[in-house]
Amino acid sequence: AQTVTQSQPEMSVQEAETVTLSCTYDTSESDYYLFWYKQPPSRQMILVIRQEAYKQQNATENRFSVNFQKAAKSFSLKISDSQLGDAAMYFCAYRSYNAGNMLTFGGGTRLMVKP
Amino acid sequence: GAVVSQHPSWVICKSGTSVKIECRSLDFQATTMFWYRQFPKQSLMLMATSNEGSKATYEQGVEKDKFLINHASLTLSTLTVTSAHPEDSSFYICSARDTLLDTQYFGPGTRLTVL
Numbered sequence: 418a419q420t421v422t423q424s425q426p427e428m429s430v431q432e433a434e435t436v437t438l439s440c441t442y443d444t445s446e447s448d449y450y451l452f453w454y455k456q457p458p459s460r461q462m463i464l465v466i467r468q469e470a471y472k473q474q475n476a477t478e479n480r481f482s483v484n485f486q487k488a489a490k491s492f493s494l495k496i497s498d499s500q501l502g503d504a505a506m507y508f509c510a511y512r513s514y515n516a517g518n519m520l521t522f523g524g525g526t527r528l529m530v531k532p
Numbered sequence: 533g534a535v536v537s538q539h540p541s542w543v544i545c546k547s548g549t550s551v552k553i554e555c556r557s558l559d560f561q562a563t564t565m566f567w568y569r570q571f572p573k574q575s576l577m578l579m580a581t582s583n584e585g586s587k588a589t590y591e592q593g594v595e596k597d598k599f600l601i602n603h604a605s606l607t608l609s610t611l612t613v614t615s616a617h618p619e620d621s622s623f624y625i626c627s628a629r630d631t632l633l634d635t636q637y638f639g640p641g642t643r644l645t646v647l
Binding site (some may be wrong): 460461463464518520525 | 576638
């Protein structure tokens with residue numbers, strides 16, 4: 418079974434600064450997807466970014482980018498120019514390429530943004 | 533992105549009663565939907581995978597007779613918590629898989645409180 422670990426329960430960043438959230442995972446599969454989801458106080462889960470394991474290029478979405486290290490099974494999220502609206506819980510998630518399409522979530526990191 | 537709705541957004545019920553939660557994909561068809569449970573300050577735990585027209589697949593430790601899932605159409609899945617008890621109080625989240633985009637979209641969640 419796959420496991421996803423987020424080692425930082427809480428992180429804090431100053432507004433306009435950059436912060437990196439860590440995620441590691443364990444799998445024996447070679448094809449899979451990785452995701453970062455944001456859960457603001459409303460508790461609505463929002464997809465931030467997605468990475469296919471077969472792609473070497475790191476995914477980028479505006480101020481959000483990932484550092485995907487397949488050999489190290491690491492998938493960190495970098496948030497540039499942090500904004501107050503970025504304050505939320507962030508979950509890293511793994512999905513197998515073939516089986517079931519279910520997501521396995523990490524424990525989450527609470528990001529606080531200081532004005 | 534695609535929209536998934538949940539109804540109700542919150543519900544309070546007495547111990548021993550049953551509660552039904554609806555999950556609808558509003559602008560796409562979803563052959564697969566997922567039900568998660570989230571305790572305060574914790575991650576999402578997959579309860580079951582709901583497939584249209586067939587029986588749901590439950591995760592280990594989830595009582596299928598207590599958490600009844602019906603996925604009768606391509607846009608609707610329901611979760612019924614039968615004979616609810618206070619320990620069933622939690623935040624329940626559904627997600628629906630858009631087959632064409634191969635992406636899961638999450639509903640806003642339902643807060644269940646059992647007195």
